[in-house]
Amino acid sequence: MQRDRRAPATTALRLRLLAGAAAVALAASGSMACAQTAPAPSRPPAAAGSDGLTPGAVYMEADAATRTGDLITASATGENRVLARFRDVSLRAGNISYDLGLGIATANRQVEFTDSGGSVIFASQLELDSDLKAGVAVDFATRFSNGASLMAATAVRRSERVNELNYAIFTPCPICDAKGDPKEPSISIQAEEVVQNEELRAILYRNAIFRVGGVPVFYLPYFAHPDPTVERASGFLVPIPSFDEGRGLSLEVPYLRVVSASEDWLISPQLNTDVAPLLNLQYRRRFSNGTVSARTGYTYEENFGDFDANGDNVPDIPISAEHRSYLLAWGRFDPNGPWRGGFTAERTSDKTLFDRYDIRDPYQDNGLYYGDRRRLISQIYVERQTLRSYLSIAAFDIQSLRVAVPNVDAPGLNIFESDDSLPFVAPLIEARWEPDGPVLGGRLRLRGTAVSLYRDAYVGGPVLRPEIIPGGSILGLPGVDSRRVSGQMEWRRAMTTRAGVRWEPFFDMRADAYSVSDLPPILGLDDETITRTRATAGVDISYPLIRRLSDSADLILEPMAQISASTNPDLDARIPNEDSQTLELDESSLFRIDRFPGYDLLEGGLRFTAGARATLRWDQGRQISLFVGRSMRDAEEPGFLVPVPVPPIPMPVLPAQLYDPSGLASQTSDWVVQGSFSPSDRIRGWGHATIDSSGEVRRAEVAVDGHWGRRNLATVSYIIDRSNPVAGPMNRNYEFVQLSGQQFVYGNWGVAVTGIADLERDVITRSEVGLLFDDDCFRFELGYRRDNTRVRPTGPSEGVYVRLNLATFGGTGY
Structure with a gap:
């Protein structure tokens, strides 16, 4: 119990009272204690509160105290104050009286009341009823747990759930500066009458004047907002203004409808001056073991943008009003046990709808797989995970919103990536398992994967190898379908010599089986079945060295190397490259057995990889780190070369134009340079290059x-x-x-x-x-x-923007 700092320890009179009739013993300069008669043996004692007092107990510190029947009166002299604690609340004042029978407390002179939730009430006079609510307060002021303040000349508790304040001011801002001196709040609401309705969980104002920096800027005869202690409440959120060349001036007016503690709706119409409104809706529901969220939008409007490539002021394509909409939904379910699952459903009627109407954050990672920037993914998946195993089964489809060929003269005529060229994946299965204990002194891991991909439209490189890309027109060619099953076993053991050298021998064996159909007809191939195997053995070696440069600085050097030998990888030209088209060589991937992220490409032969990392550390976490590494192989690998992409229109392909996107096709890989630095707690950075x-x-x-x-x-x-x-x-x-x-x-x-x-x-x-x-x-x-x-169909857009974020009231976003 913290004592009032202004109350000297030598003059404090401690009073402990237990509710009920009790004998009173007085001492002129000592302490006063009243004890309740012992309860019946058959009834267990009541549990103590967080302050250590039982529900009927009162604790007081005062300079003087008297008791008349059930009425306890305590007072303090000078600037001292009485301290009273009861029922998980505390009360400080120059004078306090407490009726044990009625549970009513009155206080005056520098009154400070703190409830069990941490909210504080200040007043010159205060009366608390039996429910520990302010019945009447003069010169009332309260500070909520979130920092907001509410002040009034008088405050009266009209009913069990309604408090009325007269000539009041509310502010979510601090009213004291860093030195503790009063200051004008940045934002405040002044009203003739303020009603705090606990049933509505709202604060209602009459004749409200909004002030910014103390200057009145806006008046409303009536106004309301949620109680600051409420996490969510139904009502209008902060409007979102914007401007766009195609829409004109826009104002989004969000309204939140809270159905329950676990369910709400957000209704957010976007009103535009030049086009029809767009209605946005969002629904969220949390279950005991999962969450569902769905966003959608709808409008009926013409497609607006620059569709005039020849400059004759006539659109080059038909423009008409249509139903336009989008859906962004997801769900995750994680019941007790090893299984969990979820889904995403993402679709839009227009490739540029998100851009034309400035839809916020449409590309999010809400599922097991991510659709990437400007790609929407609809998926369903289940997972099972234990300490030693993992299994996932998924199916997904992708909608692309990427521009494939931009039109500089008329952005509305951009050519987009075709959805038919993207695969439908069903199913995609991944599994891993490890035994409980070591095998031959090391860690054994088994992996298995299976996938089926189906395409409606033909796609050339880098999906197809240069050897099987047809040399004529690709018009009308079918999409290549493929199915794969893979199994892999990896064993690795870590050992450290007395000199500090770390050795990690490893062995890896992998087998793949492919079934490929709808290959280009010019090849004269039917459904093809391809199998391949690869075995790899090698060792990782590292030798970390550390040297103390001073009491607060040290230098760490870690040279590392890997030697591995593999059988022929058998890069069959008939196998499509679906999952290994991109590779980012960095410090972590450079030393992997399979540096490609997927299964369709794999390395073989004899390889040697070397690198070194240097780290300088000083003064409590400040450091600079640099890594340099490279890999070498015994022979070139032309199977990693891919044809240069061509525009997505029927035209002859030139397979002779090949390049190496991976940096692994020659005998020496690209150099990998990677570093980070944080020379102070105010600057940090990192870099990576190949x-x-x-x-x-x-x-x-x-x-x-x-x-x-x-x-x-x-x-x-x-x-x-x-x-x-x-x-x-x-x-x-x-x-x-x-x-x-x-x-x-x-x-x-x-x-x-x-x-x-x-x-x-x-x-x-x-x-x-x-x-x-x-x-x-x-x-x-x-x-x-x-x-x-380049993706905007209206061309460049410019204008004024406004962003506003207010404490308690929220901001221009949701």
């Missing part, structure tokens, strides 16, 4: 984060890909710089900037510059933005 034998950077990414002052911060990132050496419309090389940051110039005022520059196209794809105000409870941004991404 460099070919000629010293040219194939891929690289660098990012640096920094912050200074209390709230100033910035992030800069750079990414480049030069893996495709052939120019053309499908050249996928890119180079981007991204910057975001905020700098406060005067007090809570500052500027915020965000920008993405496409250095390959020499254009700023996205940019924002805004004026910023931010304090502990209020953030406001007003600025200018421009969107110049």
